[in-house]
Amino acid sequence: MKIRLEQYGAILTSRPAGKEAALAMKARLRPAEGETVELDFEGVLAVGPSWLDEVLRSLRADYGRERVVCLPTKNASVAESLKAIDAAR
Amino acid sequence: MKTETHTRIVDIIRKKNGSRPIELIKELGLSPQAIHRHLKSLVASGLIESRGRGPLTRYFIAGKPQLDRARRWQNSAAEPAENPEEFLCRTRDAFTARLPRLASFAEAGLKRDDVPLVVSAAGEVGNNCFDHNLGAWRDVPGCWFEAQATGGRLWICIADRGQGVLRTLARADPALADEQAALTAAFERIISGRAPENRGNGLKFVRSVVGAGENRGLACRSGAGVVDYGRLGPECRAELAGFSEKSEGTITLILWSFA
Numbered sequence: 001m002k003i004r005l006e007q008y009g010a011i012l013t014s015r016p017a018g019k020e021a022a023l024a025m026k027a028r029l030r031p032a033e034g035e036t037v038e039l040d041f042e043g044v045l046a047v048g049p050s051w052l053d054e055v056l057r058s059l060r061a062d063y064g065r066e067r068v069v070c071l072p073t074k075n076a077s078v079a080e081s082l083k084a085i086d087a088a089r
Numbered sequence: 090m091k092t093e094t095h096t097r098i099v100d101i102i103r104k105k106n107g108s109r110p111i112e113l114i115k116e117l118g119l120s121p122q123a124i125h126r127h128l129k130s131l132v133a134s135g136l137i138e139s140r141g142r143g144p145l146t147r148y149f150i151a152g153k154p155q156l157d158r159a160r161r162w163q164n165s166a167a168e169p170a171e172n173p174e175e176f177l178c179r180t181r182d183a184f185t186a187r188l189p190r191l192a193s194f195a196e197a198g199l200k201r202d203d204v205p206l207v208v209s210a211a212g213e214v215g216n217n218c219f220d221h222n223l224g225a226w227r228d229v230p231g232c233w234f235e236a237q238a239t240g241g242r243l244w245i246c247i248a249d250r251g252q253g254v255l256r257t258l259a260r261a262d263p264a265l266a267d268e269q270a271a272l273t274a275a276f277e278r279i280i281s282g283r284a285p286e287n288r289g290n291g292l293k294f295v296r297s298v299v300g301a302g303e304n305r306g307l308a309c310r311s312g313a314g315v316v317d318y319g320r321l322g323p324e325c326r327a328e329l330a331g332f333s334e335k336s337e338g339t340i341t342l343i344l345w346s347f348a
Contacts, residue, residue, distance in 0.1 A: 011188050013212030014181060015220065045192060046208035049294045050216060077205035080301070084294035088279050 001031050002071075006043030013046065018054025025055070026062060037063055041073040048077070049084040056085065094119070094127055099136060099150070106157065107140075107149045138239055152240025154328060154342070159233050163248045163340050164333040168228040179231035181219040187234055188212055191245070197238040198347035203302075207243065207345055210298045210307075211236075213291035214247045214341045220291075222251030227337060241347045244328075248340040254311040268314030276309070276316055295343075304346035311339040321346065 005012065008021040031037055037059055041047065059068045070082060094117070101116055102108045113124050128148060131137045138151045149155060158176070162169045178184035191208050195201050211234075218232040226249075233248040251257075255271035261280050265271045274280050276292045299305040299319035306321025313334040317326040325342040332340050 011185065011208055011212060013188070013209055014185065014216045016181070017185070045189065046205040046212065048209040048212050048216070049290045050213060053290060074202075075205050076202060077209040080206065080294060080298055081209065084290045084297060087293065088290040 001029070001035060002038045002040050003029075004040050004042070005047075010043070010045040012044060012051040013048035015050045015054050018051035019058070021051070022055045022058035025059065029059075031063065031067070035067070037068045039068070039070045041071065041075050041078050044075065044078075046077045047075065047081050049081040049088075052078075052081045053085050053088075095131055095136075098124075098127055098131060102137060102148055103150050107147045107155065109144075109147050111144075113148075135240065149239070152242050154237050154239065154244035154246065156246060156328060156331065156342075159235055159246050159248055159340070160331050162233055163250070163336050163338060166335070169250075172229055176233050176235045177229070177231055178215070178234050179229075181216065184215045184219070184232060184234055185212075188215070191236060191243075194236065194238050194243050197243075198241055199238075199243055199345065200347065203345065206298050207245070207343075210295045210343060211245050211247065213295050214343070217291055218247065218249040218251060218339070221254075221257040222249060225252050226250060227252070243343075243345040243347070245343040245345075246340070247343075248332075248338060250336075250338040253337045254314065254339060268312040269316075270314075272309060272311050272314035272316050276318065299343065304348055305344065307341060307343045309339060309341040310334070310336075312337060319344075 003025055056068060097117060098113055101113060110124050110128060114121055132139060135151055137148045139146050139148050141147050178187060188208055191211060192204050195204055215232050215234060229250050235246045237244045254275050255265060255268045258271045258274060258280060259265055265274060276296045279290060296318045299307045303320050306319035306325050308315060308317035308322055308325035308329050310329045310332055315326060315329060317323055321344045325344050328342055329340060
């Protein structure tokens, strides 16, 4: 199932906002067993590693690393944020 | 003769960090018509820029930021007398609400593909001010957030009157020797003053972003510590020279060329 991140704002940068977004996502998410959770960045202006780390950490804790997927995007802040998050692990 | 006068005008503007035509008329002893002719020519050549209108028009060196107000605010030992609401974001929400303004610099020449990186880098720096000083501001809460486009470049200034990086990170690593070591650790190591929370990747991200292109740089000062990253980092560092090392907060300058 797909999560349209633009629903959470055009600029997704802070940890408090990431925590809040993750809680809101999990309150609504009801993926079928084995179904992937796809993060769609269409319409988002900028993402920061702090926000994205909070969301990925929270979703992956519930659904597993393999089931949470970031959909491809041309937004350079997404790739850079994912690089920073992976480097920190 | 023309070249010599141009050089003198540029020198005066540089030394005074901006000048009005009337000041140049008095200093150089030339007619108003002659000064305006020279100024027009210098603007056309891209060496200087005008700001303001009518009698308030001032001329500045193109490509250089105007940081006088930020400097006064940051350097003030006591609570600053002037806290302009146009630059001061007293809460994280206020800062977040102003971040989208950076996107408008695409109309001034910032590449559209660079906008997300500029916004997210500035966002991480500004959020860092709140993450590490919430409940511990020295006097004025919040961060100074100012962006200026000049001479085909975007300057972003983010400052706070908080505790500074050393006090913040010493909680996580008491072995940090001084402000320089703390600032270097903040940008180069995975370390957070809010351990055991999982934090500490924001400034590494910012360093990576400014290092990923020839048209970028940043410098950050916290007390006596200063670091710069990216090809344009040394220019940012030079601009930070006017910010006092006795100031206990942090000041970050990001420079992004449109070229």
